[in-house]
Amino acid sequence: MDIYDSVGTLKGVGAKTKEQLEKMGIVTLLDLLLYFPRAYDTYHEADETYFNGMDKVKLEAEVVRITKPFRTRTGKTMTTVYFSTAFGQLKAMFFNMPYVSGNYKIGETYELKGKFTKKGKNIECINPVINKDTEEIVPVYSAEGKVTGTLIKKLVRQILARVIINENFPTQILEEEELISLDEAVRSLHFPEDERKLEDSLKRMKFQEMFSYSMKIMLSKTRRMENEEGISFSMSKRLKELKERIPFKMTEAQNRVVREILKDQKRTFPMNRLLQGDVGSGKTIVALIALFNVIENGYQAAFMAPTEILAKQHYEEAVKLLEPLGVSVSLLTGSTKKSERLKISEDLGAGKPLLMIGTHALIEENVNFTKLGMIITDEQHRFGVNQRAKLINKSKTAEVLVMSATPIPRTMALTIYSDLDLSVIDELPKGRKEIRTLLMDEGKRKVCYSKVLEEVKSGRQAYIVTPLIDLDENGELNSVEGLYEELSKGHLKGIRMGYLHGKMTSKEKSRVMESFKDGEIQVLIATTVIEVGVNVPNASVMVIENAERFGLAQLHQLRGRVGRGEYQSYCLMMANIRSQGTRERLEIMVKSNDGFFIAEEDLKQRGTGQLFGVNQSGHSGLVLSNLALDYELFLKANSYAKKVYNGKLPEEIRMKNEFLEKISRSMNFICLN
Numbered sequence: 001m002d003i004y005d006s007v008g009t010l011k012g013v014g015a016k017t018k019e020q021l022e023k024m025g026i027v028t029l030l031d032l033l034l035y036f037p038r039a040y041d042t043y044h045e046a047d048e049t050y051f052n053g054m055d056k057v058k059l060e061a062e063v064v065r066i067t068k069p070f071r072t073r074t075g076k077t078m079t080t081v082y083f084s085t086a087f088g089q090l091k092a093m094f095f096n097m098p099y100v101s102g103n104y105k106i107g108e109t110y111e112l113k114g115k116f117t118k119k120g121k122n123i124e125c126i127n128p129v130i131n132k133d134t135e136e137i138v139p140v141y142s143a144e145g146k147v148t149g150t151l152i153k154k155l156v157r158q159i160l161a162r163v164i165i166n167e168n169f170p171t172q173i174l175e176e177e178e179l180i181s182l183d184e185a186v187r188s189l190h191f192p193e194d195e196r197k198l199e200d201s202l203k204r205m206k207f208q209e210m211f212s213y214s215m216k217i218m219l220s221k222t223r224r225m226e227n228e229e230g231i232s233f234s235m236s237k238r239l240k241e242l243k244e245r246i247p248f249k250m251t252e253a254q255n256r257v258v259r260e261i262l263k264d265q266k267r268t269f270p271m272n273r274l275l276q277g278d279v280g281s282g283k284t285i286v287a288l289i290a291l292f293n294v295i296e297n298g299y300q301a302a303f304m305a306p307t308e309i310l311a312k313q314h315y316e317e318a319v320k321l322l323e324p325l326g327v328s329v330s331l332l333t334g335s336t337k338k339s340e341r342l343k344i345s346e347d348l349g350a351g352k353p354l355l356m357i358g359t360h361a362l363i364e365e366n367v368n369f370t371k372l373g374m375i376i377t378d379e380q381h382r383f384g385v386n387q388r389a390k391l392i393n394k395s396k397t398a399e400v401l402v403m404s405a406t407p408i409p410r411t412m413a414l415t416i417y418s419d420l421d422l423s424v425i426d427e428l429p430k431g432r433k434e435i436r437t438l439l440m441d442e443g444k445r446k447v448c449y450s451k452v453l454e455e456v457k458s459g460r461q462a463y464i465v466t467p468l469i470d471l472d473e474n475g476e477l478n479s480v481e482g483l484y485e486e487l488s489k490g491h492l493k494g495i496r497m498g499y500l501h502g503k504m505t506s507k508e509k510s511r512v513m514e515s516f517k518d519g520e521i522q523v524l525i526a527t528t529v530i531e532v533g534v535n536v537p538n539a540s541v542m543v544i545e546n547a548e549r550f551g552l553a554q555l556h557q558l559r560g561r562v563g564r565g566e567y568q569s570y571c572l573m574m575a576n577i578r579s580q581g582t583r584e585r586l587e588i589m590v591k592s593n594d595g596f597f598i599a600e601e602d603l604k605q606r607g608t609g610q611l612f613g614v615n616q617s618g619h620s621g622l623v624l625s626n627l628a629l630d631y632e633l634f635l636k637a638n639s640y641a642k643k644v645y646n647g648k649l650p651e652e653i654r655m656k657n658e659f660l661e662k663i664s665r666s667m668n669f670i671c672l673n
């Protein structure tokens with residue numbers, strides 16, 4: 001057996017299963033071994049205090065009666081099984097599982113697992129399962145179709161019976177950091193014996209991942225610096241002309257960042273820079289200046305935005321600012337017409353210097369730049385690693401700038417993204433007034449909407465953001481269209497309103513956005529499609545419904561849609577604040593307008609999932625770890641990686657080439673047979 005053999009060589013994997021596994025990214029035995037559980041369930045022994053509908057519980061129950069399946073109002077089938085238990089009668093409801101009656105026999109006792117709720121004297125539960133596992137900690141795998149968690153376990157067991165995983169860290173690190181062996185860690189992540197062992201295994205694998213991650217970014221930096229084929233762009237004499245056209249005075253921070261970028265452009269190895277700046281800090285103008293300089297040097301430049309709305313906005317701004325200076329600007333999105341695409345293709349093919357602004361349509365294979373000098377992605381944490389890489393692959397020599405509005409503390413950014421140089425716009429344009437943020441209980445809707453009315457009547461505009469497009473099952477959340485109906489008949493009667501959500505066609509979205517920009521629509525009800533970058537300086541109020549549903553960084557992004565002009569702006573967060581945790585979390589928004597502070601709090605709570613690149617699609621190799629939540633451990637792994645990289649730790653760890661090439665899978669296996 002070889003660890004790179006296909007999963008098809010395992011017992012129990014037929015053609016269909018193999019296909020499904022491959023769809024899940026599991027092609028080789030190694031892939032399967034590294035397909036770790038996404039969570040671990042621990043079940044409490046039954047006790048009344050756990051019957052709260054949230055805790056997971058194991059419960060002994062004897063079947064008393066089984067009803068025939070019947071159809072509910074919503075079209076689901078429901079089968080009810082009544083059990084007797086030491087805690088009273090249990091009513092278990094099974095939805096869309098008519099076969100379930102065959103799983104239970106009257107008079108037999110089963111151990112059930114599920115979430116139980118006390119209802120009067122009885123207990124209720126939806127879709128409990130029979131406890132077949134004797135383990136205390138049950139690994140939960142992301143399963144799909146035929147590939148169930150049980151199957152994954154069975155297959156992993158087959159592999160583990162036939163391999164020993166060689167240790168790939170030197171004893172020195174293992175001892176100093178109290179890490180268990182790689183073999184033990186992998187085994188126990190799939191088959192945990194107890195909490196302690198599981199924790200140790202997680203620590204070991206996280207360390208491994210973060211070590212590899214650090215190595216990978218150090219390598220990529222070295223490779224970039226050694227790449228002498230970059231283009232040296234000189235500073236255009238016409239920059240002054242451009243600056244004179246800018247309708248405002250740039251902040252000191254913006255000017256500093258422009259200088260940093262121009263300096264990079266002059267060097268012969270390609271720039272790879274991260275530009276962080278809080279919402280509304282004015283990143284777009286910095287980007288346009290950088291792009292202009294490249295075009296003036298006779299090259300093509302690309303500016304990729306995460307949404308069509310934003311791409312269009314950037315396009316309009318670029319046309320206004322740059323076309324009078326003779327720059328040709330094109331827009332390429334999913335809705336660009338064929339004839340227009342052809343023209344773009346021709347221009348690109350002819351090597352004509354131009355600015356291409358667009359969505360991920362820019363990374364399609366048939367978009368061929370011939371003289372690409374610079375790529376900027378207005379990241380806003382929306383693009384995956386793959387998408388960004390695709391754009392970068394369009395030219396090995398182009399300067400790369402990634403803009404992010406999710407700022408993280410400088411020291412953290414410097415270690416996490418150490419392959420990138422960092423620029424920060426840490427100053428807002430002059431004259432901006434602090435946004436006043438209020439947290440309101442849902443009962444205060446009337447007060448909230450009278451503020452909206454007041455602002456609208458004095459000529460301003462408002463956003464109302466709600467988390468969902470549709471009502472949820474309990475009808476609890478406010479849908480965009482539902483809210484539109486309700487408000488146009490109620491609190492906001494007589495006001496010109498519009499709505500916007502991701503399921504509308506691009507054409508509809510553009511039309512609504514245009515009307516909002518023109519002031520035709522006074523109040524815009526939207527989902528988070530407006531979260532990124534939308535710029536309408538006349539908007540001065542933002543209402544966020546069900547604010548408890550959003551993360552802090554996201555709330556800050558949303559709030560950043562107001563306060564972009566000279567007007568005093570307001571953010572009214574409506575939330576169910578009965579839970580203290582929710583209240584405390586949202587109070588952070590009330591207290592602070594500082595994106596760095598909020599991002600740091602958000603990181604503490606939710607980790608790096610929101611940061612660009614990191615944690616996406618496992619490409620960074622970070623499956624188990626979270627650079628922010630595991631930051632302490634990351635710093636250690638990072639410092640060892642540096643030592644190894646600089647040759648201060650034994651050769652042993654440099655090991656196979658594979659280790660450096662396929663870092664995230666940096667394991668060295670011995671197969672027994």
Ligand SMILES: Nc1ncnc2c1ncn2[C@@H]1O[C@H](COP(=O)(O)OP(=O)(O)OP(=O)(O)O)[C@@H](O)[C@H]1O
Nearest residue numbers: 248249250251279280281282283284285405429533
């Ligand atoms: N120095 C400045 N003085 C005054 N206004 C400015 C300045 N720089 C930018 N602006 C204006 O501020 C608004 C916000 O700028 P921009 O859209 O570039 O922000 P951003 O950094 O991209 O923010 P976000 O991440 O929220 O999209 C725009 O209307 C822009 O014209």
